[in-house]
Amino acid sequence: MTDSHVLQADNAPGLRAGNMKWKLTGLFTMIAILYAASFLYTGSSLADLWNGLPTIAAMFAQLFPPNWGYAGEAWLYLSETFHMAIIATTAAAVVCIPVSLMASSNIMQEQRVLYHLTKQVMNILRTIPDLLLAVIFVGIFGIGAFSGILALVIFSLGILAKLLAETVEAIDPEPLDAVRASGGSTLQVIWYAVIPQILPQYTSFSLYVFEINVRASLVLGFVGAGGIGQLLQRSISFMDYDRTMMIILIIFLAVVLIEYISGKIREAVL
Amino acid sequence: MIEFNNVSLTYPNGHQGLNDVNIQINDGEFVVIVGLSGAGKSTFIRSINRMVTPTEGELKVDEENILPLQGKKLRSLRTKVGMIFQHYNLVKRSTVMKNVIAGRLGHTGTVRSLLQLFDKEDRALAYTNLKRVNIAEKVHARADQLSGGQQQRVSIARVLTQEPRVVLADEPVASLDPPTSHQVMQYLKRINKEDKITTIVNLHFIDMAMEYADRIIGMRGGEVVFDGPVSEVSEKTFEDIYGRKIKEEDKVGGDEHD
Numbered sequence: 001m002t003d004s005h006v007l008q009a010d011n012a013p014g015l016r017a018g019n020m021k022w023k024l025t026g027l028f029t030m031i032a033i034l035y036a037a038s039f040l041y042t043g044s045s046l047a048d049l050w051n052g053l054p055t056i057a058a059m060f061a062q063l064f065p066p067n068w069g070y071a072g073e074a075w076l077y078l079s080e081t082f083h084m085a086i087i088a089t090t091a092a093a094v095v096c097i098p099v100s101l102m103a104s105s106n107i108m109q110e111q112r113v114l115y116h117l118t119k120q121v122m123n124i125l126r127t128i129p130d131l132l133l134a135v136i137f138v139g140i141f142g143i144g145a146f147s148g149i150l151a152l153v154i155f156s157l158g159i160l161a162k163l164l165a166e167t168v169e170a171i172d173p174e175p176l177d178a179v180r181a182s183g184g185s186t187l188q189v190i191w192y193a194v195i196p197q198i199l200p201q202y203t204s205f206s207l208y209v210f211e212i213n214v215r216a217s218l219v220l221g222f223v224g225a226g227g228i229g230q231l232l233q234r235s236i237s238f239m240d241y242d243r244t245m246m247i248i249l250i251i252f253l254a255v256v257l258i259e260y261i262s263g264k265i266r267e268a269v270l
Numbered sequence: 271m272i273e274f275n276n277v278s279l280t281y282p283n284g285h286q287g288l289n290d291v292n293i294q295i296n297d298g299e300f301v302v303i304v305g306l307s308g309a310g311k312s313t314f315i316r317s318i319n320r321m322v323t324p325t326e327g328e329l330k331v332d333e334e335n336i337l338p339l340q341g342k343k344l345r346s347l348r349t350k351v352g353m354i355f356q357h358y359n360l361v362k363r364s365t366v367m368k369n370v371i372a373g374r375l376g377h378t379g380t381v382r383s384l385l386q387l388f389d390k391e392d393r394a395l396a397y398t399n400l401k402r403v404n405i406a407e408k409v410h411a412r413a414d415q416l417s418g419g420q421q422q423r424v425s426i427a428r429v430l431t432q433e434p435r436v437v438l439a440d441e442p443v444a445s446l447d448p449p450t451s452h453q454v455m456q457y458l459k460r461i462n463k464e465d466k467i468t469t470i471v472n473l474h475f476i477d478m479a480m481e482y483a484d485r486i487i488g489m490r491g492g493e494v495v496f497d498g499p500v501s502e503v504s505e506k507t508f509e510d511i512y513g514r515k516i517k518e519e520d521k522v523g524g525d526e527h528d
Contacts, residue, residue: 183349183376
């Protein structure tokens with residue numbers, strides 16, 4: 001090694017470039033100010049949490065014991081929620097196949113306009129919260145499960161199409177070339193080279209969206225879109241807290257069970 | 271017969287893939303294209319089934335200029351001109367049979383093929399072709415359970431099932447070890463002889479080209495720099511084509527008796 005390669009200890013570099021330290025300090029100060037402003041602006045403080053403790057205790061006292069006799073009726077509504085999720089997931093899973101293909105750049109190499117259009121429409125669709133969708137559909141079709149199903153279809157289509165389009169864009173393009181090179185049409189390329197490659201992910205995503213739909217439909221019930229959420233909302237507004245607790249227990253049980261089963265299936269297919 | 275008349279291809283990025291190529295390939299020939307990577311071998315071969323489209327000149331397959339073809343007519347050309355790839359290009363999650371029957375897609379209506387309604391004759395043909403490449407026992411195995419050499423044999427069965435007049439093979443043995451490479455080349459040679467299928471193969475191993483070709487076409491920089499029967503080819507010819515001395519890595523080694 002020549003002398004020019006040997007550094008003096010005084011000149012040894014720090015772990016970061018010199019001005020980086022000041023930039024980071026500035027950044028963290030700004031974040032701290034932002035937190036302080038948020039507390040001031042919303043008029044909330046940690047003291048509120050402390051003051052609310054007695055109310056929490058009172059509420060818990062009313063929740064227990066749960067009204068076990070109410071389980072029968074709660075099950076009925078739960079099964080409505082379940083059926084809503086099944087119908088909505090199935091509809092979304094069917095529609096999302098063409099939609100996700102249209103939103104995949106590798107499939108739509110020549111139809112750029114359609115590709116961008118689909119992608120943008122799906123982006124806009126995904127920005128609408130599920131609750132807002134439910135409010136809109138309840139306004140159009142009235143209170144009940146049908147409005148809830150429509151809201152779930154649109155909501156889960158947004159998620160499913162996005163996930164699936166990303167999967168389609170990541171597939172191995174070479175088998176597509178082979179089917180194309182043997183005279184296959186676009187539909188045949190999709191059916192023989194694309195679909196087999198995305199099938200496991202498709203199954204997994206659909207089950208995942210089913211889980212989300214069960215949970216989402218609980219919230220949608222609060223705005224009148226059917227299912228056990230509607231029952232939950234009613235019992236809370238009538239202050240039947242023992243019934244509320246029973247409903248919560250049943251929901252908890254159902255969600256855990258569904259996620260466990262669907263998780264097992266998804267493990268098996270992937 | 272395949273006829274290149276003043277064919278050039280300039281890629282959108284300005285790269286010249288083919289430069290004024292004039293050549294005729296007769297029915298039933300076994301032609302090997304040699305050249306370094308980037309010499310235009312792949313572009314040459316993929317022009318014939320229009321996986322790429324030359325920008326100038328005229329390319330005739332059976333007296334018809336294929337450069338303007340689109341849609342149904344293009345698919346009908348591709349049905350007639352089959353292709354084998356370096357990475358076999360099988361659908362790995364599908365069974366061997368489903369991969370092979372995909373060779374019939376060009377002959378099958380879209381609706382029938384989506385419902386997977388293939389004629390009994392088609393399925394019999396697919397199975398016969400698997401037997402011809404000695405892999406019939408894997409008919410219901412998934413493609414990803416096979417070795418590279420086995421997958422390339424399945425892809426040969428797939429191309430045979432399409433009943434082509436021409437087979438294009440783009441570096442079919444570049445991912446295989448020497449004994450397997452020879453086996454694959456022997457199958458290609460056999461279908462060329464038995465079925466009178468015109469076969470055009472890209473290779474960069476010179477000993478392999480010498481062993482299997484009837485005729486060798488040498489390419490450099492998108493141009494054809496040599497064209498002649500294998501009897502006229504010597505190591506000097508390859509040095510001219512490659513524009514440098516021949517190295518040990520230009521040979522695959524091994525031979526067909528391995």
